[in-house]
Amino acid sequence: MIKVDNLSFSFPQKELFNNISFTLEEAQHCAFIGTSGSGKSTLIDILMDPERYLFDGKLEMDPDCTIGYVSQFSELDNTKETTVFEYIGEPFIKLQNEIQSICTEMETSTDIEPLLEKYQFALDALDAIGGDDFESNIHKQLNVANLMKRRDSKVADLSGGEFKLIQVMKEMLNRPDILIMDEPDVFLDFENLNALKKLIHSYKGILLVVTHNRYLLNHCFNKIIHLENREIQEFDGRYIEYNFSLLQTKMELQELAVAEQEEMERNDTIINNLRVIATYNSDASRGRALKARVRFQERLEARRIKAPFVEIKQPNISFGVDNEMEDAIVVSVHHYSVGFDELLLDNVNFEIKSTDKVAIIGANGTGKTTLLRDIFKNNHASIEINADVKVAYLSQLQGEMLKDANTILEEFIDAGFKTYDEIGLYLFNYGFEGETLSQKIESLSGGEKNLLQLAKVSASKANVLLLDEPTSHLDTYTQLALEKAIEKFKGAILMVSHDFYSVVNGMDYVLIIDDKTIRKMTLPKFRQMIYDSHFDKDYLETEQKKKSVEMKIELALKNTDFELAKGLVEELEELIKWL
Known part of the structure; x- marks a missing residue:
């Protein structure tokens, strides 16, 4: 359906792709992965609108091929009075109304020929998207996502996660030849994430999905396209098999590398011996032998194995603490309640100790972000922060903590750094270097923005971290680096997250939102609850x-x-x- 052949593309300050090639074919559900800022969203833009870009290479696509798209940054239009059913069924309803209008016009028109042509065209368009069964198809999708109860709700009343799911349904029901989704999982709670998994499995067309979500990667795809260091790697199979293949390759390369290193060390010894001999013996044959050995050593160096998909550099995330606290209460929440049009949380009580690592778990729209923001602002009567505490906050709304108009350098001068050299040295650990430091925040990918937020949190040396969806948009390598940083951190963490792996790999316990209040749950019990709900009996073990x-x-x-x-x-x- 789509064939990319030796495609290359660069921005003025950055080369993105160098002679990349891949194909997308019928029935493939493909995960598109790669580190933040590697160019995944740009490549999607090229596939969707190649005329906008000047690229080298070939892009072959059926001229009649239709492409559907679900953006990572879609926003809910709160002014809409449209119901969920009307929103999903919009293209069907529009065609039905058009057909009805043509029929009405035919009743009084004397020139019926062009109307018959319009009528047939509309019927064909309706048939192409399954128009005869459109109502039952919408109901099937709503049932798959467990959202049938929302059928007649206003779109404006949906949570962000629910809105994302109905966007996915709408695009799927339009039946494009290829459906592209750019991080459709961001901010979805576990129930909605499971619903997205079911929608992906139910879809019969070609899917290309940018995702870093380890749950979806492990359970939804039969092909992997990996973009890294300007190169593409294709793998026909599941993500878990792809990782196994990488491990095998890593092992082979490491074994070869050890053998090569031993060979180079032997050659070094011979070169050194020949040089010693050359100092007191000027025989020409000795000189030729030395030059031959040096050339051989250079060839060994030149053919060292390079593996851009095996050893990918992780950012060096590290949360240092200026003021480590002994066993003390750092955050107290007593009889906390909050609501807007309706009560979200009522009579919430908990305490966080100085080294506790805690996740707040709850469905989309239950008040988690509001609670975390209230703790950060510390202006709520029900919240008390220890006087010796320094708090740092990472927001899921990236514009809340980063100014789009700033360059990366300006952002960190505002954060208290003294010189550009100091900033450059610090951000090198996070993968930002050279000309990228002069980029404006607004030009960065979602993953790069979240990584910058993590860098600012780290630079604060705070002893209490409030992290709201810290893994959102982060590639899997950065997620693993974040987990390591959390494990080593000597302070307290309160984290809102829907990422199952980050919670079970890094937290001490969870606070579950249940019936508008919060209860504490041990990590083993939480893990078992998730596995009992969504996996086979022996999967966890x-x-x-x-x-x-x-x-x-x-x-x-x-x-x-x-x-x-x-x-x-x-x-x-x-x-x-x-x-």
Whole structure:
């Protein structure tokens, strides 16, 4: 359906793609992955409107091919009085009204020929999107997403997650040849994320989905396209199999690298010996032997294995603390209530200690962000912050903490850095360097903006971190780096998150929003609750075994024990087959 052949494209300050090639074919559900800022959204723009871009290479597409699109930044129009059914069914209803209007006109017209032509054209358009069954199709989609109860609700009354799901439904029901979705999972709670998974599985057409969500990646796709370091890698299979393939490649490359290093060290010894001999023996044959050995060493250096998809540089996220506190209460919430048109939270009570790492879990629209923002502002009578606490806040509304008109450099001068050199040295750890420091915030990807927020939080040296959806838009490598930083942090964290993996890998316990109040739940109980609801009975145990084997393989590779690693890889392969 789509074939990209040796495509190259650059912005003035950045080369994005260099001779990339891939295909999208019938029935493929493809995950499009890559680090933040690697050019995924730009490549999507090129696929959707190639005439806007000057690129080298070929883009082959059926001229009749239709493309549907769900943006990562779609906003809810609160002025709309449209119901959910009317919103999803808009293209069907519009065509039905057009057909009815043509029929009415035909009753009185003397020139019926052009009207018959318009009538047939409208009928064909309606048939192309399944018009005869459009009402039952909408009901099927609403039932898949467990949103049938919202059928007659106003669009303006939906939560952000619910609105995202009905956008997905609307595009799917239009039946485009290819449906492209750019991070449709951002900010979805776990129930809505599971609904999105079901919608993806129910879709029969070609899907290209930009996502960093590990739950969707592990359960929804049969093809992976990976964009990294200006190159593309295609993999026909599931994400879990792709990661296994990368691990095998990493092991092979590391074994080759160790052998090459040993060869180079032997060659170095020979070169050094020849140089020593050359100092007291000027025989021409000795000089030629030395030059030959040096050239051989240069060739060894030149052919060192390069693997852009195996060893991807993670940002070095680190949350330092100026003022470590001993076992003390840092945040107290007592009898907290909040609401707007209706009560969201009522009589909420909890306390956070100085080293607690806690996730607030709840459905979209239940008041989590409002609570976190009230704690940050510290102007609510029901909230008390310890006097020795310094708080840093990461907002899911990126414009709240970053000024779009600022350059990256200006943003960090505003944050208290003294010189541009100091900023450059600091942000190098986060993957920002060179000319990128002069880019305006508004030109960055969603992932890059969130990474900058994390850099600002880290620079604050605060001992209490309030993180609202910190993994949103972050690529999987940065998510893992964030998990490591959270694990090492010596202060307290209160985090709103719908990312299951970040919660279970980094938190001590969770605060569950239930019936407008909050109750504490241990991490094992939360993990079991999620697995009982959404996975097979033995999935949790098998996934834990998989993680254990992966850690053993990592240790074996660190110790260059390749025989042990190969045996463990066979064990890992069996677990992956089961999963």
